[in-house]
Structure formats: structure tokens, C-alpha cells
Amino acid sequence: MKCDDVQERLSAFLDNEESTDEIEEALGHLYGCSDCQSFFNDSIKLRSLAHKDQVDFPPGLDEAMNFRTIKAKCGIARYRVKVPAYVLSIAAVVLIALSFTFGFMVQGNVQRKEMSELMKSFPGQVVYSMPPQVVYPVIDRGSKGEAR
Amino acid sequence: MPDFGNGKEFTEFYNQYKAGVYRFCCRILNRPEDANDVVQDVFIKLYEQGVRFNGESSVKVWLYKSARNKCLNVIRDRSKLTNLGSDDDKTIATDIVSSDYDDSAAMVTRLLDQLAVEYREVLILREWNDLNYEEIAAALETTVPAVKSRLFKARKKAGEIYRKLYGDE
Numbered sequence: 623m624k625c626d627d628v629q630e631r632l633s634a635f636l637d638n639e640e641s642t643d644e645i646e647e648a649l650g651h652l653y654g655c656s657d658c659q660s661f662f663n664d665s666i667k668l669r670s671l672a673h674k675d676q677v678d679f680p681p682g683l684d685e686a687m688n689f690r691t692i693k694a695k696c697g698i699a700r701y702r703v704k705v706p707a708y709v710l711s712i713a714a715v716v717l718i719a720l721s722f723t724f725g726f727m728v729q730g731n732v733q734r735k736e737m738s739e740l741m742k743s744f745p746g747q748v749v750y751s752m753p754p755q756v757v758y759p760v761i762d763r764g765s766k767g768e769a770r
Numbered sequence: 771m772p773d774f775g776n777g778k779e780f781t782e783f784y785n786q787y788k789a790g791v792y793r794f795c796c797r798i799l800n801r802p803e804d805a806n807d808v809v810q811d812v813f814i815k816l817y818e819q820g821v822r823f824n825g826e827s828s829v830k831v832w833l834y835k836s837a838r839n840k841c842l843n844v845i846r847d848r849s850k851l852t853n854l855g856s857d858d859d860k861t862i863a864t865d866i867v868s869s870d871y872d873d874s875a876a877m878v879t880r881l882l883d884q885l886a887v888e889y890r891e892v893l894i895l896r897e898w899n900d901l902n903y904e905e906i907a908a909a910l911e912t913t914v915p916a917v918k919s920r921l922f923k924a925r926k927k928a929g930e931i932y933r934k935l936y937g938d939e
Contacts, residue, residue: 626922633922637896639903664929672897675878677793683806687784692817 623651629661636665780817783829788813790899791837797894798841798887800879808840834901834909838891845887877936884931889924896921 631648634640652658685691741748746758791812795805815836816829882890895901895909906917 629926630919630922633925634903634918637903637921639918661926661929664932665925667932668893668925668928669897671874671878671881674874675797675898676875677789677796677898679789679792680802680806683788683792683809686810687788687813692780692814 623647625651625655625657628652628655628658632658632662633665636669783816784813787830787833791833794834794894794899795837795841797878797882797898798838798891799844800883804844808837808844811840812836831905831908834895834899834905835911838909841891842887880935881928881931884935885924885928888920889927892917892920893924893928 628648628651631640631645632652635645635648652662746756749755749757788809792805792809795808796802799805799808812833816833819832882894885893892906892910895906901909903914903917906921907914910917912920
């Protein structure tokens with residue numbers, strides 16, 4: 623086992639992220655290796671230094687982080703209405719259905735309007751049967767075969 | 771799911787995590803006034819994000835992730851300023867760091883200051899803030915094996931720096 627592998631395992635062992643069974647081989651190596659021993663000692667020394675290190679929380683920060691101040695800083699009044707998910711789903715489906723119905727209605731109206739406009743200028747007549755038939759009026763033609 | 775609308779839950783989270791987040795920022799940045807600003811920004815952002823969290827652990831990880839990103843931005847801005855600044859500015863900065871390193875706080879400051887940011891952040895999250903590997907991985911947006919490896923390298927590097935600075939005491 624290489625020293626780096628052993629030290630990586632020892633580092634994880636210090637953090638309780640490696641079980642004793644997994645570390646057994648590394649511990650065996652540790653007893654006979656001065657490099658790994660000094661790594662282990664340094665890591666423990668560093669931990670004790672970190673635990674001794676007191677970082678004092680500045681009291682002024684609490685005043686700055688007052689809830690009202692934050693609310694004012696954000697500039698948003700937070701009003702929330704809790705709507706259940708199933709109500710939102712039903713609302714979405716109804717909205718989609720309504721939009722389709724509205725679309726069909728508008729399209730039908732437009733088509734009917736267009737047809738009636740067309741029929742005004744159309745010389746023939748539509749006979750509503752199955753299938754619909756168009757009956758053209760008889761056009762009186764002159765001797766040269768031109769329509770009058 | 772936390773709801774910060776009425777302020778009670780937000781205050782609870784703030785009181786629970788303020789010291790940890792401040793300690794993290796203070797040790798990463800090595801400058802309390804910058805840490806102050808970052809902590810304020812982080813908690814204001816937390817309030818704005820509000821209901822987007824799934825439980826307390828996600829708030830904790832989010833706080834450290836957000837603090838870390840903001841600290842990295844501060845460090846980036848600082849390095850730009852240092853590059854632009856004159857040699858006098860650099861001398862002043864070094865003097866501040868190297869003065870009065872007899873007490874343990876100054877020892878820590880000096881040690882961490884010489885450690886690369888990628889090692890510093892992982893070491894602080896583990897040793898100063900007591901986060902487990904999963905939480906560290908989530909905060910640093912990496913994997914647990916990567917955290918394991920980076921922590922080992924950070925400890926090794928920190929040990930070397932410690933010896934260089936203070937000998938075998």
C-alpha cells in the first residue's frame with residue numbers, strides 16, 4: 623500500500639467516513655511509517671487548532687439582519703395563497719378546454735361570414751343535399767358564343 | 771418546506787446558521803468586514819428564495835454553497851485589484867497578514883492564507899463547520915470521493931505549511 627493511499631484513508635478515518643475494518647491495513651502501515659505518522663499528527667494538530675479558533679460573531683450584524691430590515695431591503699411584500707396541486711391541475715385542464723372551444727367558435731363564425739360574402743358574388747346556387755350541389759343559372763349566349 | 775413569509779421561520783434559520791456561515795466566510799476571506807457583507811447577501815438571498823427549498827438540510831447546503839460562491843467572487847475581485855494596484859498596496863497587505871501571529875487566531879489566519887482556495891474551502895467546511903462529506907460535496911458541487919481526495923491533499927498541504935511557518939512545535 624502506498625503512503626498516499628494510506629494517508630487518504632487515515633484522513634477519511636479521522637472524519638468517521640471510513641470504518642475500522644477498512645482502515646486496518648492502513649493502521650498497520652502507520653505503525654512502521656514515519657511520513658504517515660507525521661501526516662496523522664499534523665491532521666490532529668490542525669483539528670485542535672480549528673476547534674480552538676474562536677471566530678466572534680459581530681453583534682452589529684444581527685441588527686443589520688433584522689427581519690423587518692431584510693423585508694424592506696427586498697422591497698417585496700410576501701403574500702402567499704396556498705393552492706392545492708389538484709386544483710391547479712383542474713384549472714389548467716379547464717383553461718385548455720375553454721381555449722379550444724373558443725378557437726372553434728371563432729373559426730366557425732369566420733368561415734360562415736366568408737361563405738356568405740362569397741355567395742353574394744357567386745352566380746350559382748348551392749343546393750343543400752347530400753352531397754351539396756351547385757346549380758348554375760342558364761347563361762344566354764349570343765350568336766358568337768359570347769355571354770351577354 | 772420553509773416559508774419565510776411571516777419571518778419566524780427565517781429568524782430561526784438565521785439564528786441557527788449565522789455563526790457557521792460567518793465563520794466560514796471569515797476564514798475563507800481572512801477579512802471580517804468582507805465576511806459581514808457576504809453573510810448579509812447570503813441571508814437576504816435566502817429570504818428571497820423562500821419556498822424553493824425541500825427541507826432543512828437543503829437550506830444548510832444552499833447557505834454554504836451560496837456563501838462559497840460569493841466568497842470566490844470577492845477573492846476574484848481582490849486578485850484583480852491586486853494585479854491593478856501598485857507594489858505599495860501589496861506590501862501593506864503582506865504586513866497585515868504577517869503581523870502579530872503569536873496567538874492561535876493569527877496562526878490560523880496565516881496558515882489558511884497560504885493555502886490554495888480549493889483546499890482552504892474544503893478544510894474549513896470540514897474542520898471549522900463540521901459538515902459531513904455528503905454536505906461538503908453538495909456545497910462544493912462535486913462528488914464524495916472527490917471531497918475525500920481533496921481533504922487528504924488539503925491536510926497534507928496544510929501540514930507542510932504549518933511546519934514551514936512554525937516548525938515542529
